[in-house]
Amino acid sequence: MKRVNIKDIAKELGTSIATVSRALNGKEGVSDELRKKIFEKAKELGYIANGLARGMKTSKTFTVGVLISDIRNPYFSEVISSMERVLYAKNYNLMICNVGENPEREKKYINLLVSKNVDGIIAAPTGDEKNLPLYKKLVRHGIKVVLFDRIIGDLQTDSVIVDNEAATYEAVKYLNRFGHRRIGAIYGIEKSYTGSERLKGFFEAVKDFKMECKDEWVKGGEFNEEKSYKCALEILSQKYRPTAIIAMNNFTTLGVMRAVKELKINVPDELSVMGFDDAEWMKVCSPTVTTMVQPTDVIGMTAATLLLDAVEGELVRKPQKVVLKASLIKRNSVGFVEK
Amino acid sequence: MKRVNIKDIAKELGTSIATVSRALNGKEGVSDELRKKIFEKAKELGYIANGLARGMKTSKTFTVGVLISDIRNPYFSEVISSMERVLYAKNYNLMICNVGENPEREKKYINLLVSKNVDGIIAAPTGDEKNLPLYKKLVRHGIKVVLFDRIIGDLQTDSVIVDNEAATYEAVKYLNRFGHRRIGAIYGIEKSYTGSERLKGFFEAVKDFKMECKDEWVKGGEFNEEKSYKCALEILSQKYRPTAIIAMNNFTTLGVMRAVKELKINVPDELSVMGFDDAEWMKVCSPTVTTMVQPTDVIGMTAATLLLDAVEGELVRKPQKVVLKASLIKRNSVGFVEK
DNA sequence: AACTCTTTTCAAAACAATTCACATCCTTAT
DNA sequence: ATAAGGATGTGAATTGTTTTGAAAAGAGTT
CATH class of the missing domain: 3.40.50.2300 (Response regulator)
Structure with a gap:
């Protein structure tokens, strides 16, 4: 069925399309009486403006x-x-x-x-x-x-x-307050903007707080759960391992938590985990996840x-x-x- | 800056817009030679078809x-x-x-x-x-x-x-296999399609398997976490309570798990929880959630x-x-x- | 050269809206 | 009575594309 257009309205009312357009768009130059009639007719016919035509003209x-x-x-x-x-x-x-x-x-x-x-x-x-x-x-x-x-x-x-650099810096700082001196991280895409900024803040804090951070404790490459899970497994299976680990987005956090669970590592007693981003699951898993969230x-x-x-x-x-x-x-x- | 259109291409090439349109749309009736020239020129000028104009014509x-x-x-x-x-x-x-x-x-x-x-x-x-x-x-x-x-x-x-009725029916059936005879439920919007179908399947199964199900064990009203959490608290605080509870979407499941956690009820030893829908958190929370998932x-x-x-x-x-x-x-x- | 036939090309008409420049009408002032 | 002016309305152009019917051009045949 054909859509109603302003031409139809104009024809029904015996006026011109210009007037109908003016009336419908609330422009002046149309008498109140006619305007009202136009609105009524538009409603009666179920007129819906054609956005394509309008877009052409008004861009x-x-x-x-x-x-x-x-x-x-x-x-x-x-x-x-x-x-x-x-x-x-x-x-x-x-x-x-x-x-x-x-x-x-x-x-x-x-x-x-x-x-x-x-x-x-x-x-x-x-x-x-x-x-x-x-x-x-x-x-x-x-x-x-x-x-x-x-x-x-x-x-x-x-x-x-979001100030990603400051975010991870603050996260490390917070861990420092809990006495952590050995720290690891699961990062995402190194060369992405968020990935690199977050890593930067992390390393800066590690330096500032004089923490121990071995290369084998910092792994990643993708902002997804599977990769992060594997990286976390690798880091946490080492004999000499960090006492805290920081994940750099919600998927990486999930991966870390899965690895921790699988390795039956007690959090936070044996290992502290700092997450990034917030998600429903972080409120219900055991333990609930302390995390840096973006607004x-x-x-x-x-x-x-x-x-x-x-x-x-x-x-x-x-x-x-x-x-x-x-x-x-x-x-x-x-x-x-x-x- | 003005966008390039087929008119521009036509003018540059000294041909007509009709020909340009035909060439670009892969219609026949344009010599290979001219078509090639048109494509090259289009690329050179960075032509992107105007979807509005095209939409007007082709609807x-x-x-x-x-x-x-x-x-x-x-x-x-x-x-x-x-x-x-x-x-x-x-x-x-x-x-x-x-x-x-x-x-x-x-x-x-x-x-x-x-x-x-x-x-x-x-x-x-x-x-x-x-x-x-x-x-x-x-x-x-x-x-x-x-x-x-x-x-x-x-x-x-x-x-x-999804066959929602069968889904909850199956869920109850599964709980029945584990010996549950007293069952409760957190439902969503009763009068919504999914809400009512799921409830229907639940009650049908309860009847078929001759389970005990008191009115005070079935609560809900909204498909959200907060409401479901409160309902779950109410149900589970009763002295005489169900041994299993079934939630009817992902948010309600989350609410139930929060309530369970707060009441320090051991799942699945003291209470079995059957979820609905799947979500990341269901894989990592403790215990992980058995759930009916939609594909x-x-x-x-x-x-x-x-x-x-x-x-x-x-x-x-x-x-x-x-x-x-x-x-x-x-x-x-x-x-x-x-x- | 006149004719057909095929291939290639073009001019113009939509599509539905907005908007500018006029045209008409009515009122009021001179 | 005429002019001016404001209010209201109209015609036509415009937006970029597709599509149609017709025209032009070229090739082959008589």
Whole structure:
């Protein structure tokens, strides 16, 4: 069945499409009486504006693309949920693009979003250098871009990140207070933005607090459970092992906890575990996990708000860089080191 | 900066836009030589087709709306991730719409999706009667609809669901094998499709296996952790209480586990817990949770495939109803009842 | 040279909205 | 009576693409 358009309304009312458009969009130049009639007729016919046609003319689509690595990661689903809340209020739709850590997908999705004339893109970029020009092109072409979680190169655009370096530094500092002198870590993707920053903070703290940290105690390579589990097994099977271990995202934390369980290591008596990110399971597993959490709702809200500002604001303003702090949630996986 | 369009390409090459369009879309009637030149020029100028204009003409947008209650629910994020995988392969985008259990949001989002001329909608409907006409209108207007997780009324459209009744029936049956004769339950939204089906299967099994089930042992009302936690506390604080309890989705399961932990009830020795849905935490908490899981990836894949079939298929076919089975994952929260 | 046939190309008409520049109407002032 | 001015309404252009019917060009046949 054909959709009703303003032409139909105009014809029914014996007026012109221009007038109908003006009336429906709340522009002046239409008498109150006629305007009312137009609204009534629109409702009666079940008129819904055609966003494509409107978008063509106004070059505004009320659509925002969101590039993330994996929607199944609670970190991302929480951030997105929070973005969705602010965008929904302004009648925007979100296009979710799972790019994994795959630059090819990132590229294809960006082009798809451009072809759909999205008003803006909120992205946690893979960080691959070869897609940097793509992002720059977006900015040049007037598609607003807000980066979150990770930033790349010298892209002149808004961004919302967490001070990852400080986060792991604080985590180590906290462990230090519990008397830990031997420390290990499970990291994620070394050369990713978050991965490297978190490692940096870790090593810095290790140095500052004069802890012992052997190469064999620091392993990783991927932000996933399986890899982290294996790395944790390796680290913890050593005869001489750390008294505390720090994981660098939610999946790695999960891997560590699984390894610990399998090796029947008592946490926190024999080993303290510091997690990263928060997840439901950390509240119910035994022991519950002490962890550095990122303020996912603030991240999402801020990113969405920045994008809306950029999209709806008339004037061009300087790129903003919002840096948020991670915070420590104290639960039961960290304890004093055994004498 | 202005986007390059086919007119620009045509002008540069001294040909007509019709020819450029034909060449780029792989239609015949363009000499190989000219076609090659057109492709080269398009690449050189960085041409990306304008989806709005294309959509106007072809009334195809390569966009699919997805209505769910909450992206933070791992059940939904897994299903969506799986949908995304199949839709991405065919160059479709997903518009995620978090509707909570709110019919108003559902209505607004559906209208938004219509205005954006999505090719189809995959929805887990709230089930509110007053939005049924909206869904019917979609179908009438040629927007393909695939329902999943829940179905509503007499809507003539494809659907993918799990046999929820059988799922809880099987769960109780399993508990019966462990000698449980007194059983309780934490349910979700009674009048929701999934909620009522699961309850139905539960009561049926309770009757069939001649179990004892007091009214005070069956509580619920919302599919969330807090409410379920409170209900579980109430049930388990009673002097005469069930030896097994069954939760009816992932959040309710989490609530039960928290209550159990707080009451220092030993699971499975003092109480067996049967969960529903799967989640990371169920694998790491103590004890790990035995649970009825829905095949999220199959659900997502099937729903997306059905939608693609409907959207891309020429001929109209009968609405399909795919019913999948939940399966039991045996872990450690269910044990033999104490003598 | 005139004709058919095939291949290649083009001009113009949609698609549904917005918007600019006019046109019309009515009132009021000169 | 005429002019001015404000309010209200209209026609037509515009947005970028696809698509259709027709035209042009080239090749082969008579």
